[in-house]
Amino acid sequence: MQTSCVAPDKKDLGRALCIVTGASKGFGRTIAKEISLLLKPRSVLVLAARSCEKLQELKADLDSSGAGREGLVTCCVVADLATNEGVGSVISAAKEFSIKDMDNLILINNAASLGDVSRYTQSFTNMAEVDSYLSFNVSSALSLTASLLQAFPQQQGLRRCIVNVSSLCALKPFPSWVLYCTGKAAREMMFRVLAEEEPDIRVLSYSPGPMDTDMQIVARDTTADLTVKKSFVSLLNQGQLITCEASCAKLLKVLLEDSYLSGAHLDFYEL
Template sequence: MIKGLENKPYEERLKELGMFSLQKRRLRGDMIAMYKYVKGSHGEEGASLFSAALQTRTQGNKGFKLQERRFHLNIRKNFLTVRRAVRQWNSLPRSVVEAPSLEALNQRLGSLGDISKSFCELTDAAEVGAYLDLNVTSALCLTAGLLQAFPARPGLRRTVVNISSLAALQPFKSWSLYCTGKAARDMMFRVLAQEEPDVRVLSYAPGPLDTDMQEEVRTKSRDPKLRQIFLEMKEEGKLLDCDVSARKLLDLLLADTFESGAHIDFYDP
């Protein structure tokens, strides 16, 4: 138990540590299991639990909506809490359920947000709140909790690295959630640098990395010009290898000449 949390209620402990409740963790696990049953390693078992639902509307994850099969035994019906899992799966945006791999699914469950939507289409407060909870609130609470757990003392060096993005500084069409989250985190860690001068704080933008997230950007971004820009970067070999960007970050940390709270991009000299 972290010091200072012993007598606090469960909800307050979660908030201070930036952790999700058991219910949210279970839901995330359900969605990962659903992916395995629908598209992954347990496809045969999934066919006995779910069937494709007939589509009469074009909204949502068309083509991947499911309905539970009829069961004679409750033990079968309640496996994976089928009804709950199917309902939540069907509510996911298409960009999530079309993830090409389990790793990509994990990223899309809480990373870019729905980049197929324009600003004016983001009217679901629960969707926006869930995104900001995962990408902003949790980062704040977890960092604060860790700094409390490891207070300043002689010989202890504390460094916080926020993985930022050009999107923290520059707007991109249909990236309302992603840009908002990145900008908020940058400012959040600038405040930390001001309040805690003994903590070294860096917001590092790793550049356009060649990852599954980039594939989502090229195929799911609402703006066709933006999709084309990133497609050309891929075709021309201008996307960065993750190892190259990681080495730049390590060099920055070892040199330790940056101003605490600074935003530094891979391409900065």
């Protein structure tokens, strides 16, 4: 296991440039709000998503919340990460800020979509449909991560951390979820390779568990496989869905302790 870069009793993430994709709602929005409380003054929080309105609402919440966020610079980037232009706009926004004297560069690859779960694998004969899904869910994460690491190469005193918001679906097949499972599995291996290639970079795949989000509603309503569908309905009926806040708290605890093996997959239920 790699040596920890942050003391076990660390209470904040120091001064950082932090980028959160898919920040406008759900887990991404919660990450943005909670991680902002752990950033020292003169830190920069870059929030990327497709919805301008929801990003501005989040920025207003952060700006008005007061304690714990003094001196935080918040930058909103409206971007479609399935395109080169979208990825480029996030990198351009990040490069507007100097990382001199910063402690951390953090990228939270949260943006993702469920895909069409109302059909089974043999129905996906349209390559353009599959390519479109993979472009947003896989290619964009690789391109954004690679571009950021090139823009901000290794330097003395700077800890670079890449977080992949993963899923149990990266490890286990869910019938009628072929797009989602494929995308999550591809991202998982992508970041494991990065960890092997770049030992100075801290890489984490975090599975947040079944959270009470809009994606859960779509899963319950449209999943074709009845066994999978019933499992999600059961989680709701038994009150077992996880709040975004509870899952985010575990992720941030892991980042603060910084004792995980780089490239590891950590699950909410294992922490």
